[in-house]
Amino acid sequence: MGHDAVSTPNLSFVRAEEPGHGTPYARYARLEELHSLQNPRSKVPAELSFIITTQVMELLFDLLRHEWTQAQHALREDDLSQALAALRRGAHVQDVLVSSWDLLATMTPLEFGAFREVLGEASGFQSSAFLKLEFLLGNKSEHLLRMYEEVPQTHAELADALRAPGLYDDALALLARRGLPAAPEPSEQRYQPSAEVEEAWRRVYTDPSAYGDLAALGEALLDTAERVTRWRQRHYNSVKRAMGDKPGTGGSSGLSWLKRSAEQDVFPELWTVRSAL
Incomplete structure (x- = not known):
């Protein structure tokens, strides 16, 4: 990483x-x-809640990256016990992240609109900590680094994260070391689902005597993936409630982009293999 x-x-x-x-x-x-x-730029009371909540989220992003990186290190050492423990801790962090939207979910359009102008072009989409998590999940895109071309250290960190294996890459590498054909080369592009990887997970789930520990890993990864979807859905609903379908402050398409994101599964073969079991 x-x-x-x-x-x-x-x-x-x-x-x-x-x-x-x-x-x-x-x-x-x-x-x-x-x-x-915490330094609000307006006199609107809701802005302080907005600032504190986003700062808390940023700290939780860092903690979650720490836990996922710990899981990666354990997977590379074939230490499933420690990998599962790190993923469980990460799942608790994700639960808090999802719940943190409660602090913003009741913000009315008038309250948000009263201080939105002071945000300028600032957008949560520009969070480097969040992008590092996305890259760890396999949602990689080199063009996203352009936002940080004038911040060399952050740009270099994101470039490292883009090139490095993601969490799922390390899980699939472990499956390959156990004799399952499931280790596509890590890529700097968004992860693409594979029939071979789905077949590997099918074998894991249908042969518990040989792969019971790997099935537990699959379920822990699916717990992670499900919470990613919950986060995205809460993000979508909170924005929809606070500002409707207006364009995002950072120039994104707002709701339509968030909706597409919420519909994309991470670790896709762990979802599609369900139909084959």
């Missing part, structure tokens, strides 16, 4: 431990810095 699972300590944290910087808890969680990051 271009990054180790354990990040390098931030040296500024050491300075925060010096006397006179609040309680140990405040220093540990960097609370003074954290609570200084």
Whole structure:
């Protein structure tokens, strides 16, 4: 992924431990810095809720990427127990992400419209943390990197994520090491479903004596995929409620783009194989 699972300590944290910087808890969680990051540009009360919710989502994106990367490392080591544990933790993060839309779902069009102008061209679609998750899910598209051409470090991180194997790639590589023909070469393009991969999953599910642990992996990945769909559906419904079918602030087609996204399954063979079982 271009990054180790354990990040390098931030040296500024050491300075925060010096006397006179609040309680140990405040220093540990960097609370003074954290609570200084909410700066509404309007006097509309709903804008603060919008800012805090989007910031919480961004932090959860980082946590989810951490768990999925942990799962990838475990899969590469053939450690299914640790991979499943990381996917379960990730599923809990996804549940919180889905529920976080509750904070915005009741925002009326008048409330959102009252401060929408201050967003300018800002859009959640521009989140680099979210794009990294999409690339991990196999939803890769090189043209999305253009948004970050003037931010070299972020552009390089996204390019690394684009080239690196996704979560599903590592799962399929494990199936291949177990003798199942299910390891297409990782691509920098959106993942395309394969009849061979579907057949591999069919064999996994119909031979529990040989592949019971892989069937558990399939179900954990499907739990992940289902929560991705829930997130997209909640996103679609929240936007529809708050602004209807207006174009997105970042220039996207708004609702139509979100609807298409919600209709696209990730890890597609885990869905289609159901018809063959």
